[in-house]
Amino acid sequence: MYSADAIQSRLRKSPFVPLRIVTSSGQTYDVGHPELVLVGRRFLIIGTASNDNPTQFETASRVALMHVVDLQDMPKAPASGSNGNAASSNVG
Numbered sequence: 001m002y003s004a005d006a007i008q009s010r011l012r013k014s015p016f017v018p019l020r021i022v023t024s025s026g027q028t029y030d031v032g033h034p035e036l037v038l039v040g041r042r043f044l045i046i047g048t049a050s051n052d053n054p055t056q057f058e059t060a061s062r063v064a065l066m067h068v069v070d071l072q073d074m075p076k077a078p079a080s081g082s083n084g085n086a087a088s089s090n091v092g
Contacts, residue, residue, distance in 0.1 A: 002068045008039045010071050021046065022070035023063060030074060044068070 010019065011034040021029040021037075021044070029046045031037055033055045038045040043064055047057025 001066050002071065004039050004041055004065060007037070007044065007065070007068065007071065011037055011039070018074035020070075020072040020074055021063070021068060022072060023067045024069050025067065027063075029061065029063070032074070040065075042066075 011031075016034050018030070018032045021031060023029075029048075031046065032049055035055055036047040036049060036057055038047075043062050045060050045062055047060045050056045050058045
């Protein structure tokens with residue numbers, strides 16, 4: 001279980017690193033912007049980013065802090081123009 005202070009600290013980290021909030025039921029919430037999470041004493045309100053503006057939410061979920069079991073850094077997307085594979089060197 002994470003405290004409200006620990007989650008707030010993670011959201012305020014500069015520069016912000018997108019994160020995945022994992023709950024005890026296995027449900028995950030991807031957070032691409034710190035303003036999408038409202039931290040309360042016992043609950044989080046987690047917004048699902050709008051397609052038009054990723055800093056605004058379309059819908060929101062209420063999650064009890066006692067069910068938050070992990071905060072994971074989101075995997076970085078491959079660089080633009082990359083297929084995600086490491087370059088190989090063919091020396092012959």
